[in-house]
Amino acid sequence: MEGRSVQLDDVWQAVLGEIEVSLSRGSFITWFKNTCLLKQSEETTVVGVPNVFIKHQLETKFGDLIIDTLRKQGASVNQIEYKTTPLASRSRVLGEENEGEQPQLTTNVIHQSEASLRQSSNGLNERYTMDNFVVGDGNELAFAACQAVLQQPGIKYNPLYLYGGVGIGKTHLIQAVGNALQVRNPDAKILYIATEQFVREFVMALKKRSMAAFVNYYRSADALIVDDVQFLADKDKIQEEFFHTFNTLHQADKQIIMSSDKPPGDIAKLEDRLKSRFAGGMSIDMHAPDFETRCAIIHTKAESHQAELEPEVVEYLATTIQSNIRELEGALNQLLAWCEVRSLKPSVAIASSLLQVHKARPKHISAKQIIERTARHFQIPLEDMLGPKRDKDIVVPRQVAMYILHEELHLSYPKIAHELGRKDHTTAIHSVRKIAQLSQIDVSLKNTMDNIKEQLYA
């Protein structure tokens, strides 16, 4: 039975695939979503549809199209029937009817949602600990701050706000703090929540009118850890609720830890009072790990998998994947799994063949692309970039372009100057140095350049 329905699904998927291209998207979604093939035999073909309106439409308007397409798939169709089935495809795949809804008039809103909230654990993943967090240049400060928080939770660095790019260990670090706090004080109510989940629960609470339970749940926490607070942007009502929760906890000297991809001030559409509160404790920028740190991370991760890696392999991985630890971990897992299945010893050759897709620096990027992309990012015409103008709003982008040319393509200074229509190579030397210095101090400039690079390699 199951084998057959899989086969029917395949046929129907093929039919839908073909119909999809011959109809407008709106029509296709409206009429063919949640349809399925229930039966296909010499005599009869039965198509399951979600409701009677769709049934009429398929019968009268799309009947011929469906029959033709089915025949093209090699099915013999004599008679076609349309049958309304609730949530057509789903119930059949599960192999059961949606029957017997039990009366459940016995519990009530508040207590249900409260119970379900309580049942869920504190949200922390025990995999993340302070011990397996690899400390390097980029995250030293953040790590130290977290240790200080562990010494005196709620007193020093409250709130603690960590920010930085994707996959550099923010979540790991804040979860590790949560886990450590929980270990030290098993009875404490340590809550870890992703902002997106906070938003979802808030909406749920509104809908079920169980706001009080929601509010109490969060305000009674001994430590609140919130991941990705930038997602609060643009959600006024939730910001207000978060603001009150924040205040309640902060007043009571409960530790609050947050992570985000930008500093508090840079989150657009975040209320000022929240911005100032987020920044009121300690905000720390976390950077992508340097080469040595990446090597150390690979060692730690490999150890946790009880695998041994040759130093060359570690170095190869660390060089190939530079910015994102999550990708690094993924690549490592992929390599280890591949080798384990085939009982091979991980080597640079295997790694390089596996990580083709991960090659972080494709060589096909030209100087011209970099200059164009930079010009587009700063929204100035390409001619101005290459022209003689020396207004500040053109000079800076030009210098940024030179810096990226230097960093990414390793072009010589005379060549860089030439690409941007400058005669003197010392201009290029000066520009590259200036931007290199500036990007150390100016976070927004660094972010800008990261953005441009991301777009280049996207």
Place this chain on the structure above:
Amino acid sequence: MKLQVTQENLNRALSSVARIASSRGTLPILANVLIKTSKNRLSLSATNLEVAITHFIGAKVGDGGAITVPARLMQDFIGSLPEGVINLELEGTKLHITTDQYQSVVNGIIADDFPVMPTMNNGSSWKMSSGVLKKALQQVVFTASSDETRPALTGVLIRTSEGELVMAATDSYRLAEKRLGKENQNIELLIPATSLNDLLRIIGDSDEEVKVTHNEQQVLFQVGDIELVTRLLEGSYPDYQKLIPKDFTTTVRLKRADLISITKISGLFARESAGSITIDVDTEKKKLSIRSVASQLGENTATAQASKVTGGGSITLNSRFLLDALSAMTGDEIVFGFNGKLEPTLLQDPNDLDYRHVVMPLKS
């Protein structure tokens, strides 16, 4: 297509159908209304694929034809025209609308692209007075659930039970049931509550009979010149009968208006606590009082005199559910009965035993 129609008729028809035409869907034509001639009449139809409404109006038809035009625009436009005769003429997909003072052209989409309007060729039918149906709908439909994860509860059950027609709905926290008198046919329909709200709107103040025709998949309501077809929900409805309590340890009989006013007042102090109010019944003093506490704002106790009390005790309810239930009833007095803090409570008009309203208590 070429015809003449009065502004009053066209406006009336547009206001019954245009509301279900929605521009939010994936199919743009669903935001349109289908205008179609049939003999010497004009029909206007709209659908959202759950429910379809068609309104027939009289018109002087020169040439027959059909077109779909944006419903909102048409409704707003025709609504603001002065009373009088309107000329409609179709050229290609452009509908020319002219009166003495206005000349407009509305771009339409050809009628062939419009979803097929469902027809009912077979099925059994019965009739009922629109007043009775309207009151029953108003008393029952609002207790249906809006939670799509339990589709059966988003519907209203209309069925015959022991030779009587019964309408019921529940969202699993409260339940309303209305008995509508004798009916010989065997009926069991689960109709989406949203469709019945559309039906309520169409019935309006009409005093004509409503003809109901149904088969396994859809049901058609005919009210005068208006037809509403809605799909039926599938799945079985919970056996709600056994949830309605029959005996009570505590019953209170009092004036409905008194209970409404103290519930409203207590509700003000219960906004923070999800509407939670506690009802105390005092047997000796024959009084019912409601307590509510707002931790930040303060608290309130309001008391009403009861005409008859058996047993005492207290119970916590959601003030909004209580108020909804009281507002759905019409009599002067109500009887409120409950069994301890956790069992379902029942509200009933002692002079209208056909309507029963069950509210679940909150745990306090």
